[in-house]
Amino acid sequence: MSELVTGEAVALELRPAKLPSRGLAVVLDLTLAVVVYIILSIGLFAATSSLDEAAQTAVTIAGFVLILVGAPIAVETLTHGRSLGKMACGLRVVRDDGGPIRFRHALVRGGIGVVEILMTFGVVACVASLVSARGRRLGDVFAGTLVVRERVPVAPAGFLPPPPPWLAGRFSGLDLSAVPDGLWLAVRQYLTRMHQLDPQVGRGMAERLAADLVARTGTPVPSDVQPAAYLAAVLQERQAREVRRTFANGPAAPGGPVGATPPYGAPRQSPAPAVPAVAPAYAPPASWTPGSGPAPQQAPVGHPVAAPPAPPATEAGPGRSTGFAPPA
Incomplete structure (x- = not known):
């Protein structure tokens, strides 16, 4: 090269x-x-x-x-x-x-x-x-x-190397509101192509991008953090804030307050479909016995149920009532 x-x-x-x-x-x-x-x-x-x-x-x-x-x-x-x-x-x-x-x-x-x-x-x-x-x-x-x-092997595009684990959350209090979108794009392009660049060229580019971020955030780069790792950590912090802002008004998580969302990456649970209430089966009156007459029919919803017709009068006999009262 x-x-x-x-x-x-x-x-x-x-x-x-x-x-x-x-x-x-x-x-x-x-x-x-x-x-x-x-x-x-x-x-x-x-x-x-x-x-x-x-x-x-x-x-x-x-x-x-x-x-x-x-x-x-x-x-x-x-x-x-x-x-x-x-x-x-x-x-x-x-x-x-x-x-x-x-x-x-x-x-x-x-x-x-x-x-x-x-x-x-x-x-x-x-x-x-x-x-x-x-x-x-x-x-x-x-x-x-x-x-x-002119025709050279093209590396897979779009992969962003993650920052070191010990930098996770270290720049959560950084003010990123003054960083323009063009600078974010330059940082992303550098991180996706940093392994294809010459080491000296890549180091100088990382230092310039880190200096531009420092000028807009007002916070210097820690002395124990390399410029490339600083760029990766700040970009990850910005992406995390975008995710939280995007899902801030999402549906409530199960068992959580309104507007709460499940952790990023967890599958969302769709609410169970509403099942229409089914009217309970009609039960005939306890006084009705089979063979004593036609079974009463269930009335439409919202209408009163008609009382069953009285059984026909029969001859008086032991244990039977004629339903007739003699005059006094």
């Missing part, structure tokens, strides 16, 4: 391309250029058959320079450092400061590449790349360029 510093003093972490990937890109570019040169040579030979030998030689040399030298320079200039072979391998030519190349950079690389790649079959370019700390050939050294990798 190469640390480059732009004109704005911004440290860039660029990954220089390895020799195998660069060699494969050069082979692809040369293969395509040779195929185009052969096709063009056949066409030029047919078109210049009526000319003398000197003219045919001049046209052949011009075609060679145009296809094998001019075409790569034009392609890298128009695509800002991406030839067809480099596109296939995920590479790009950039300046030493990380910016896109221009015509003069592509011209110097292409001109020196004729000597170290075409005339020496790539031996000089391979030796120079192996000797250079960033894998640069002579054309890159004189042009001030570098071939870097």
Whole structure:
């Protein structure tokens, strides 16, 4: 990994391309250029058959320079450092400061590449790349360029490393009302990418972010806490406050006061569905016995129940009542 510093003093972490990937890109570019040169040579030979030998030689040399030298320079200039072979391998030519190349950079690389790649079959370019700390050939050294990798493994995004356990709740009394959202976003992005940065670059960035938080909270960083751990602990405190604020007006927890919520992360218990009351089954009067008459029917809800009809009068007998009273 190469640390480059732009004109704005911004440290860039660029990954220089390895020799195998660069060699494969050069082979692809040369293969395509040779195929185009052969096709063009056949066409030029047919078109210049009526000319003398000197003219045919001049046209052949011009075609060679145009296809094998001019075409790569034009392609890298128009695509800002991406030839067809480099596109296939995920590479790009950039300046030493990380910016896109221009015509003069592509011209110097292409001109020196004729000597170290075409005339020496790539031996000089391979030796120079192996000797250079960033894998640069002579054309890159004189042009001030570098071939870097564009397709790099991407780490899973969104994971925030937790602070040390002994910092839990230590910054609960910190005033975070004056911290802007942009600073919170910068802290979160740093924590998610801190393991991908160079140690020195990451330490300096953590110190600057911690200083910005101190300037807005008014509380200095404890001397026994590292800046990265301080940022993680403060961000966790802010998230905990957001959670409490979000669920402050939630439903009451079982057995708790109104507005209380269960602990964060615990599943909520939904209230049991209301079951409509069922009217009790109708029971006939105790005085009614089976066989003495029709059973009384249950009246609709809200209406009085009619009394059962009296049993028909029968002859008097032992133990039976006729229901007739004789006159006095």
